[in-house]
Amino acid sequence: MTVSRRHFISLTGAAVVAWDYVLAGAPESSPNYQATDHWWAMLIDITKCIGCGNCVRACAEENHVPEGFFRTWIERYHVDDFHLEDPRVDSPNGGKDGFPPIPTSAGKDFFVPKLCNQCADSPCVQVCPVGATFVTRDGVVLVDEKYCLGCRYCVQACPYGCRFIDPERKTAQKCTLCYHRITKGLTTACCEACPTAARQLADLKNPKDPIHEFLKTHSVQVLKPQMATGAKVFYNGLDGSVR
Amino acid sequence: MKPLKDAEHLVRIAAVFLAGVLLFLGARALFVPKSFGQYGHYRADAVTEIAALPVVHAGHDTCEMCHVDVAELKHKGKHAGVNCEACHGPQARHADDPSSIKPALPDTAVLCARCHEESAAKPKAFPQVVTAEHSGGLPCKTCHTPHNPSIDSSLKPGDEK
Numbered sequence: 001m002t003v004s005r006r007h008f009i010s011l012t013g014a015a016v017v018a019w020d021y022v023l024a025g026a027p028e029s030s031p032n033y034q035a036t037d038h039w040w041a042m043l044i045d046i047t048k049c050i051g052c053g054n055c056v057r058a059c060a061e062e063n064h065v066p067e068g069f070f071r072t073w074i075e076r077y078h079v080d081d082f083h084l085e086d087p088r089v090d091s092p093n094g095g096k097d098g099f100p101p102i103p104t105s106a107g108k109d110f111f112v113p114k115l116c117n118q119c120a121d122s123p124c125v126q127v128c129p130v131g132a133t134f135v136t137r138d139g140v141v142l143v144d145e146k147y148c149l150g151c152r153y154c155v156q157a158c159p160y161g162c163r164f165i166d167p168e169r170k171t172a173q174k175c176t177l178c179y180h181r182i183t184k185g186l187t188t189a190c191c192e193a194c195p196t197a198a199r200q201l202a203d204l205k206n207p208k209d210p211i212h213e214f215l216k217t218h219s220v221q222v223l224k225p226q227m228a229t230g231a232k233v234f235y236n237g238l239d240g241s242v243r
Numbered sequence: 244m245k246p247l248k249d250a251e252h253l254v255r256i257a258a259v260f261l262a263g264v265l266l267f268l269g270a271r272a273l274f275v276p277k278s279f280g281q282y283g284h285y286r287a288d289a290v291t292e293i294a295a296l297p298v299v300h301a302g303h304d305t306c307e308m309c310h311v312d313v314a315e316l317k318h319k320g321k322h323a324g325v326n327c328e329a330c331h332g333p334q335a336r337h338a339d340d341p342s343s344i345k346p347a348l349p350d351t352a353v354l355c356a357r358c359h360e361e362s363a364a365k366p367k368a369f370p371q372v373v374t375a376e377h378s379g380g381l382p383c384k385t386c387h388t389p390h391n392p393s394i395d396s397s398l399k400p401g402d403e404k
Contacts, residue, residue: 033294050365052358054329061333062299076364101362109364134285144289180296189300189333195325195358196369 033183038138039205040177041232042188043214044113046239048198051076051111056096058193062178069164070094071175072115072190079241080107087241112235112242113199115190116141116162116175117223120230124154124163124174133172139204139232140177148172159227177201204232301338303327309341313390320391330354330389351383 051074059065059072074095078088092099095111102109119125122141125133132147133154143154148171155163155172166173178188186192187201202211214220214236221238222231235242247253281287306327307314317323328334330349337344352374361371374380386394 035290047366050358050369051362054357058300058328058333078364098357098360099362099364101360103363105363109362111364131279131284131286134283136290137282142290142293144286146292147286147289176293179290179293181298181300183294184298186298186300186302192300192302192326193329195329197324 035137037205038182038203039232040118040139040182041202041204041211041234042115042118042177042191043200043202043211043220044233044235045198045200046110046112046235046237048196049074049111049113050196050198051095051099052195053095053098054193054195055113055190055199056094058189059175060096062181062189063176065173066167068093069167069173070096071162071173072113074099075112075114076109077112077239077241078102078105078107078109079239083107084239084241087243108239110237110239112238113190114160114162114223115233116158116177117160117229117231117233118175118177120232122229123157123159123227127153127157129153136179140179140182141174142176142179143172143174145169145171159224159229160231202234298335299333300328301333301335305338306334316388317390320393322390322392351387351389352378352380355383355387355389 053074055072056070056074059070063071065071072094073091075089075091076095076099080086080088090099095113099111118139118141120135120139122133122135125135125141128134129151130147130149132144132149133141134144135141150165150170150172152165152172155165158174163172163174165171178186178190181188182201188199191199191201200211203209204211211234215234218236220234220236222234223238223242224231276286276288278287279285282290303326310327313327317325331346332349334346337346356374358369359371359374361373365371372378378385383389
């Protein structure tokens with residue numbers, strides 16, 4: 001691309017206008033919400049997931065996720081007998097249109113819904129060179145679309161593959177744990193749409209949240225605990241073959 | 244011998260250096276958004292901007308404020324735990340303007356199968372059917388009432404409800 005001096009000077013005007021927009025500040029929202037009173041997480045019960053794809057569709061509509069990209073998706077695992085190292089995984093269109101039925105066969109089959117793990121020590125936050133991605137005071141990893149350069153470091157850094165570059169805006173996008181909903185007292189769109197309550201939003205700072213009893217009484221695991229990311233999406237019934 | 248006989252050179256360099264530092268500080272004050280660094284190495288206003296995005300799914304509490312009868316029927320049956328928008332889709336626009344925005348009625352032949360079509364990967368205790376054998380493509384509401392899905396004996400194939 002070649003830019004003439006005249007063109008460059010005319011562009012600086014537009015840049016000043018755009019920067020004013022960044023500096024202008026944010027509209028006021030949810031005045032009663034105290035960020036420091038919450039520490040958000042999610043509980044996923046694999047033993048309840050039926051792979052209907054409601055969460056994927058609800059997420060796409062709630063967050064205007066571009067076609068072919070996913071902030072949450074469902075994977076279907078097939079493990080032959082003891083071959084835990086070598087599962088067969090499929091996720092046609094992220095599970096958005098459901099899964100084609102499969103006949104019962106030897107081994108086991110199950111669904112694993114995935115989304116951003118809202119890590120407390122997130123690799124994506126650590127690699128962002130401009131401070132466009134961060135952990136909020138209530139424990140949600142967000143992307144500042146106006147600050148993101150689209151350099152893709154975070155996309156590579158996420159061990160869970162939860163990020164993508166928006167094809168229109170050319171900035172990083174990911175699950176916000178429906179931050180615009182949970183700060184208004186609603187649950188996330190995926191939890192709202194899940195018919196079997198396989199997904200549940202949880203507030204770890206709320207002592208009355210049922211997650212505390214659940215964590216105490218179930219064998220719960222996070223994905224890739226060896227990465228020490230401080231993941232806050234807890235899976236019940238997670239098979240050893242899940243990556 | 245005079246010490247620092249060319250001192251004016253040093254003064255000039257110091258002045259240029261000082262001007263550079265001032266220029267940097269000025270530019271920094273101008274370009275860094277005011278809320279940057281308020282809570283950490285990010286723009287605090289971004290949090291409020293994301294929190295202010297419009298909601299698309301109204302939430303079942305909102306639905307049940309008007310549709311009391313349906314909620315009551317649903318809570319008696321096996322679909323008690325299934326939220327309205329799990330089947331009816333996002334309805335915040337309908338909730339904002341109930342008279343002019345009407346939700347489309349879901350086709351039960353497609354809708355019910357999403358959850359209840361038999362698959363080896365589904366939990367064994369979850370009720371599943373092979374729709375082709377079970378109903379031969381008829382809409383499920385021919386026999387079942389979706390909000391309380393026990394068999395309604397008063398319905399006959401072909402009746403609409």
